[in-house]
């Protein structure tokens with residue numbers, strides 16, 4: 076806080092210099108001199124304390140009309156011990172009768188008493204003596220500061236605290252305006268009435284009393300609290316003899332409670348869940364256990380619960396009989412779950428448990444048949460993202476019938492769990508990323524007919540799917556990606572919304588039906604599919620994303636595409652498709668990303684593409700397209716504007732409470748090293764027409780695409796000059812014009828392209844000079860071979876540069892040849908830029924969606940930061956389960 080005040084102070088000082096009214100009052104100036112005289116200031120922090128206008132001195136603020144000093148900020152921001160004030164505080168301080176703000180924090184007053192006379196500064200509102208090295212006693216005179224809002228007299232740690240004790244806190248009752256109190260590390264053990272005294276301060280919002288030796292206090296001596304605006308309370312590290320303070324649970328405003336290391340025992344009261352603003356609750360290292368608990372429903376998910384789950388187990392031990400819902404998901408709980416569920420005696424009492432969600436913690440251990448034997452009412456078991464393993468016999472018949480099973484990223488026994496066969500009412504199964512291997516059992520498709528969602532992705536499952544899944548009439552979500560499944564893709568049920576079979580070994584042609592009108596997401600990339608792209612794709616009303624890339628599909632793209640408001644991405648790249656790019660693709664006006672690269676498309680680029688006003692990514696590389704780059708390319712309005720599509724969950728609602736987002740990454744091969752640049756999709760703006768048979772000139776209209784980040788026109792037969800307008804494409808980060816027949820000079824207008832990181836102009840007929848002093852020059856200094864193969868281009872660094880530089884080049888020749896060969900090899904391997912699509916799926920309970928979106932955001936940042944490519948799946952849940960349980 077002080078850090079942010081400093082510039083303000085400086086501003087004030089500048090201001091006060093110029094106003095006559097704030098010339099300082101002589102008496103107060105003299106008092107400042109007195110103050111300075113008794114302070115030791117070896118580093119001269121107060122060197123500005125000289126001259127007539129004390130209002131402009133370091134740390135001093137005067138009232139802008141009366142000229143009285145109202146603020147004295149001498150707190151040290153410097154963490155070096157050498158840059159602090161020491162010595163004594165002169166009683167002349169009392170001359171500042173109008174002082175409202177006094178900060179002496181982080182100085183070193185050597186363990187002296189807090190000066191009594193501070194109590195006479197009766198206008199004081201803010202007093203910060205944190206870590207100022209005052210110790211021993213608190214003068215009761217502080218209680219005269221009835222206007223005080225903010226009082227911090229805490230120590231940063233145990234410095235002086237052993238000798239700093241308080242006999243009596245009665246003076247606190249005088250601080251009737253107090254909002255903030257921090258007395259951490261004072262020894263308050265003698266002040267037995269501290270809680271009653273605090274309770275009189277009805278305006279308190281924040282209290283810190285950690286490490287204050289409050290031994291043996293019964294926190295429930297307070298039957299009712301006066302606190303109505305309390306926001307944060309930290310009583311951690313005090314050895315109370317108490318149950319959980321019930322009065323806390325009646326303070327609706329509270330958002331942070333820290334009762335860690337407090338010696339608390341007994342149950343955690345059910346009323347904790349009424350604290351709707353609670354964001355942080357730390358109850359770690361207590362001894363909850365005890366009696367008298369009627370808890371039935373405990374939902375503390377997404378709090379920042381920290382600590383060992385065993386404490387919760389003890390806390391709830393006696394409530395277990397009633398407990399039907401436990402939701403501790405998305406916390407920072409640690410420890411071993413069998414340690415909690417562990418003893419058979421405790422488990423025996425969990426007979427009412429319907430819903431257990433402990434997912435996304437740091438729990439570990441192995442759950443055995445014995446642990447689960449009495450959970451006969453269990454319908455939801457969610458343990459995803461922990462190191463928990465279920466280890467049961469092959470013939471185990473569970474006592475429960477689950478509706479939902481979430482084991483995402485839990486290590487499983489190697490075989491597909493046989494016991495799931497008995498769960499005939501189950502709707503949701505998520506076993507993704509569990510390491511399960513071997514054949515995917517057939518009974519999944521014959522016994523589990525209630526399935527609405529099945530996620531078995533990222534495992535090593537083998538085998539085939541049945542010829543048809545049309546009988547799975549409830550199935551909305553089928554996610555089997557990244558396994559070793561093979562055979563035909565079956566006819567899919569009409570209920571399907573999301574189908575992901577990518578990264579398997581499926582073969583044959585696409586089935587007669589991939590689903591009905593509800594189908595939104597189709598991911599079949601990286602299989603061995605052949606045959607043609609079925610025309611029914613064009614008729615699916617709500618389709619959002621279709622990825623059929625990296626298969627052996629052949630034939631032409633169907634030409635019945637209709638106007639759609641939902642179709643967002645099409646990826647048919649890396650197949651054997653041929654013929655012309657159908658003009659009806661131009662009616663997909665909502666499309667964002669179109670990938671047709673690495674096929675055998677021929678003919679012209681249809682000018683109808685320019686109707687795709689929302690297009691941000693166009694990838695037609697490595698085909699046999701001929702004719703010119705259409706002039707209408709300048710009409711891709713989103714590439715020409717700073718607007719991006721908002722990353723909106725609405726773009727991809729999955730229809731049952733979750734959403735799906737589609738991410739892409741840009742691969743760039745530079746000097747033989749492939750790097751992947753993954754962006755949040757809505758920021759990507761890219762055109763790749765490389766490796767075709769395009770002819771004609773680069774249209775000047777391309778200059779309108781001022782927000783384009785990547786342009787690759789390499790390996791075509793383009794001729795003519797590089798248009799001046801390229802210089803206005805100021806967002807370009809990567810530009811590849813290599814292997815064409817471009818001639819003329821590199822336009823001077825390109826000199827301001829400061830964002831350019833990757834450039835390749837090699838193997839053209841360019842001539843003249845590289846614009847000096849520009850990024851174009853810098854890039855060539857780093858890699859002179861970006862201009863190689865232009866015999867008339869002048870640059871001291873280009874090996875076969877123009878005549879004037881021939882002599883300089885002589886010494887480099889051998890070296891050059893090697894690099895030429897290397898460059899050629901890399902070009903042959905696909906130098907340049909390709910686009911690949913990555914996607915991820917998020918399906919989750921509505922109740923946690925906000926949390927997960929934050930999670931997604933942070934993951935996004937990580938992706939961008941670390942430039943890694945990843946596909947994340949987050950478990951799905953169905954609404955209803957909780958509601959149903961609550962209804963019980």
Ligand SMILES: *[C@@H]1O[C@H](CO)[C@@H](O)[C@H](O)[C@H]1NC(C)=O
Pocket residue numbers: 139140
């Ligand atoms: C003087 O300060 C008060 C509040 O401190 C402020 O509202 C007022 O605008 C200031 N007057 C001038 C002339 O800066």
Ligand SMILES: *[C@@H]1O[C@H](CO)[C@@H](O)[C@H](O)[C@H]1NC(C)=O
Pocket residue numbers: 152153154155158
């Ligand atoms: C402390 O002050 C010294 C001298 O002004 C400065 O060099 C140093 O960076 C400061 N340290 C911090 C943490 O502000």
Ligand SMILES: *[C@@H]1O[C@H](CO)[C@@H](O)[C@H](O)[C@H]1NC(C)=O
Pocket residue numbers: 194215216218219246
């Ligand atoms: C200040 O507090 C002291 C001790 O609590 C008391 O004796 C004294 O009367 C108070 N002074 C004023 C001016 O209120």
Ligand SMILES: *[C@@H]1O[C@H](CO)[C@@H](O)[C@H](O)[C@H]1NC(C)=O
Pocket residue numbers: 236237238240241262263264265288
């Ligand atoms: C705290 O103060 C009490 C007396 O008020 C004293 O008995 C006790 O030893 C002190 N504790 C510590 C840790 O200094």
Ligand SMILES: *[C@@H]1O[C@H](CO)[C@@H](O)[C@H](O)[C@H]1NC(C)=O
Pocket residue numbers: 274275276277299300301
């Ligand atoms: C609440 O505070 C008032 C003074 O502000 C006090 O008189 C009253 O006793 C307090 N109530 C409780 C229950 O402590």
Ligand SMILES: *[C@@H]1O[C@H](CO)[C@@H](O)[C@H](O)[C@H]1NC(C)=O
Pocket residue numbers: 291316
């Ligand atoms: C804690 O309080 C109970 C009574 O409430 C008492 O019997 C017990 O001795 C106390 N324990 C300690 C360590 O003071």
Ligand SMILES: *[C@@H]1O[C@H](CO)[C@@H](O)[C@H](O)[C@H]1NC(C)=O
Pocket residue numbers: 345346347349
């Ligand atoms: C939670 O708050 C509601 C509404 O204020 C109240 O009816 C209910 O009794 C409270 N529950 C507990 C356990 O205190």
Ligand SMILES: *[C@@H]1O[C@H](CO)[C@@H](O)[C@H](O)[C@H]1NC(C)=O
Pocket residue numbers: 379380381407
């Ligand atoms: C929770 O865990 C994360 C990841 O380890 C950590 O960054 C965060 O500080 C933890 N929060 C708490 C309150 O312990």
Ligand SMILES: *[C@@H]1O[C@H](CO)[C@@H](O)[C@H](O)[C@H]1NC(C)=O
Pocket residue numbers: 685706707708710
């Ligand atoms: C580009 O769009 C404008 C209207 O926005 C239109 O007049 C023009 O004909 C289009 N250019 C091409 C080449 O399609």
